Amino acid sequence: MKMWSGRFRRPLDGQFERWQRSLPFDRRLLAQELAASRVHAQALQKAGMLSASELNAIVEGLGQIAEKAAASRDFLDDETAEDVHHFVEKRLVELIGEIGYKLHSGRSRNEQIATDLRLYVRHSIDQARQQIADLIAAVLARAEQAGGAAMPSYTHQQRAEPVLLAHWLLAYVEMLLRDMERLEDCRKRVNLCPLGSGAVAGATLPLDRQHMAQQLGFHAPTHNSLDATTDRDFVLEFVHALLLLSLHLSRWAEEMLLFSTQEYGFITLPEKYSTGSSAMPQKKNPDLLELTRGKAGRIAGAFNALVLVLKGLPLAYNKDLQETQEPLFDAAETMLSLLPLVAGWIREVEFNYTRMQEAAQSGFLNAWAAATYLAERGVPFRLAHEKVGNAVRLCLEKGCELQELSLDELRQFSPEFEQDVYARLSVESVLAIHNVHGGTAPARVKQAIAECKEKVAARREVAHAHA
Numbered sequence: 001m002k003m004w005s006g007r008f009r010r011p012l013d014g015q016f017e018r019w020q021r022s023l024p025f026d027r028r029l030l031a032q033e034l035a036a037s038r039v040h041a042q043a044l045q046k047a048g049m050l051s052a053s054e055l056n057a058i059v060e061g062l063g064q065i066a067e068k069a070a071a072s073r074d075f076l077d078d079e080t081a082e083d084v085h086h087f088v089e090k091r092l093v094e095l096i097g098e099i100g101y102k103l104h105s106g107r108s109r110n111e112q113i114a115t116d117l118r119l120y121v122r123h124s125i126d127q128a129r130q131q132i133a134d135l136i137a138a139v140l141a142r143a144e145q146a147g148g149a150a151m152p153s154y155t156h157q158q159r160a161e162p163v164l165l166a167h168w169l170l171a172y173v174e175m176l177l178r179d180m181e182r183l184e185d186c187r188k189r190v191n192l193c194p195l196g197s198g199a200v201a202g203a204t205l206p207l208d209r210q211h212m213a214q215q216l217g218f219h220a221p222t223h224n225s226l227d228a229t230t231d232r233d234f235v236l237e238f239v240h241a242l243l244l245l246s247l248h249l250s251r252w253a254e255e256m257l258l259f260s261t262q263e264y265g266f267i268t269l270p271e272k273y274s275t276g277s278s279a280m281p282q283k284k285n286p287d288l289l290e291l292t293r294g295k296a297g298r299i300a301g302a303f304n305a306l307v308l309v310l311k312g313l314p315l316a317y318n319k320d321l322q323e324t325q326e327p328l329f330d331a332a333e334t335m336l337s338l339l340p341l342v343a344g345w346i347r348e349v350e351f352n353y354t355r356m357q358e359a360a361q362s363g364f365l366n367a368w369a370a371a372t373y374l375a376e377r378g379v380p381f382r383l384a385h386e387k388v389g390n391a392v393r394l395c396l397e398k399g400c401e402l403q404e405l406s407l408d409e410l411r412q413f414s415p416e417f418e419q420d421v422y423a424r425l426s427v428e429s430v431l432a433i434h435n436v437h438g439g440t441a442p443a444r445v446k447q448a449i450a451e452c453k454e455k456v457a458a459r460r461e462v463a464h465a466h467a
Contacts, residue, residue: 020319022083025326027076030069032119033084034062036112039215040195041103043207049105058103061096062088084116085109106205107198110229110317114194117328119216121238124332125187128242129463131339132180136173136456138346143169143449148442150427151266151356152365161368162360162427165351166449167440173452175248180459182241187466189237193218194228200316201225230316232324236306239331243296243303246335249342250296253289256349260286265355270348273341288345295334302327302334360427362401364392369430370402370421377416387414 038059045055065088068075081087092100143166153163193213196203202225203209209221222228259266269286277283305327309320367388374384388402391413395402403425410417423429435441438448 021081022322022325023076023078023081023087025329026084026113026116027087028329029084029113029116029120030076030088031066032116032123033088033112034066035119035216036115036195037088037103038062039212040107040207042215043196043212044102044105044205046208046211047106047206049205050102054099054102057096057099058092061092061100064095065091083109083113085112106203106207107195108200108229110199111194111197113321114197114229114231115216117232117325118190118192118194118218118234121190121234121328121332122187122217124336125183125190125238126463126466127336128245128332128339129180129183129459131336131343132176132183132245133456133460133463135339135343135346136176136180136452138343139169139173139176140449140452140456142346142349142351143173143445146351146353148428149351149353149356150360150431152359152363153440159359159363159365161434161440162365162430163440164431164442164445165353165356167445170445170448170452172248172252176245177452177455177459179241179245179248180456182244183238184459184462186234186237186241188219190234191217191219192222192228193220194222196221197225197228200229226316230313230318230321232306232310232321235324235328236303236310239299239303239306239328242331242335243299246296246299246338249338250293252342253292257286257289257293260289264359266352266359268350268352270345270350272348273345288341292338292342295338298334299331302331357427364395364402366402366425366427366430367392369424369433372433373421373424374414374416379414379416384414 041050041055041058041062044050045052050058068091076087078087078090081090089100089104092103146165146169149165150162151165151168152159153161153168193209193216195212195216196207196209198204213219213221222231256267258264260269269284271284273288274284275287277285306324309323309327313320370391371381371384371388374387375381379387391402391405391410394409394413395405398405403422407417407419407421410421424433432441435444437444
């Protein structure tokens with residue numbers, strides 16, 4: 001029996017019926033559907049629409065459905081159920097008889113799917129936040145292991161200044177912390193309960209919406225039935241947060257891809273997360289990094305699909321909204337499967353500290369430090385910049401580094417140069433001169449690691465409070 005067939009005289013076209021069904025993908029929402037249905041049944045009993053025995057039968061039947069689904073994937077194979085809501089009703093009636101039909105009293109599939117999706121997004125947010133915290137912990141562990149190891153930083157893909165490897169890793173920690181905060185903020189708007197909104201105008205029975213919301217862990221019921229049944233802002237916002245997270249991971253993957261090449265040689269790819277070539281025996285390919293980069297495009301596609309589906313929809317529910325589910329599921333499942341793998345890769349990768357240190361000592365990465373040395377001795381910085389630039393040009397002609405010029409050669413550009421300049425041009429001194437909050441001076445980086453640990457611990461506490 002269809003949930004709506006009473007006024008129809010002719011059956012659906014078979015091809016159309018199969019085409020418009022959503023059970024093949026919204027079956028993911030079974031746990032959420034069962035949870036919301038239990039709470040709705042309790043509200044019906046409280047409103048006098050179910051007896052205590054009927055409530056017990058329905059709750060027991062819903063429990064049996066959950067058990068059967070857990071025991072066998074085939075249980076969810078149903079060629080006639082339209083969606084997860086229809087599936088649950090069919091199975092419930094099979095288990096407990098016609099009493100199962102009473103469960104739909106005073107509610108609509110419009111509010112059901114809105115509730116199920118909010119529960120799904122909320123759970124996905126909680127999972128993602130925990131996984132991001134685990135990833136940050138892995139990155140921080142590698143930052144601590146790196147100690148005083150230096151590497152070149154880059155602007156315009158050209159070597160710029162030396163930084164601590166730990167400082168470079170902490171840049172991605174900052175991105176990930178923002179991603180966690182975005183998800184926390186999104187969760188606040190997700191955590192409202194549509195149950196009791198009916199099809200469009202509100203439930204036709206005196207259901208205790210506040211109690212239903214509390215039973216499902218929502219902060220409060222939604223405030224407008226029209227908005228509640230048609231709102232998918234929370235889906236769009238969640239997938240947008242995942243998109244930003246995926247972009248951060250993609251940027252990280254791109255840098256690690258570069259660093260893994262023989263031309264850089266900064267890292268050795270972990271074999272656990274790499275594959276070989278079917279043609280070239282010597283190859284070790286960075287599959288995880290490349291797929292991480294590619295997944296960002298996939299999640300961006302999901303976000304764009306959501307935007308285009310939602311654009312221009314009039315109030316209230318339209319079946320176009322069914323098309324928001326697959327992009328949501330795909331984006332969430334893509335990210336939740338990716339994050340643990342990235343954390344595993346971080347734990348396994350080998351950093352070539354020697355190669356990085358050598359690279360940090362060449363290419364005039366100490367030029368700004370040399371200009372700063374002159375500025376401290378009264379030379380206007382713009383002039384100091386030009387003088388050091390002229391010195392670099394001489395080095396290029398001679399094929400040497402700044403610290404390899406003699407003092408007489410340096411003084412032909414600026415008499416303010418003294419013997420102590422050479423100490424200021426070492427990697428250690430260049431790192432130490434960046435002694436400001438957020439800088440790469442070793443003491444500042446050590447402090448930053450400690451602060452990041454505190455931040456992620458606080459974010460974990462928030463996540464545990466929601467669990």
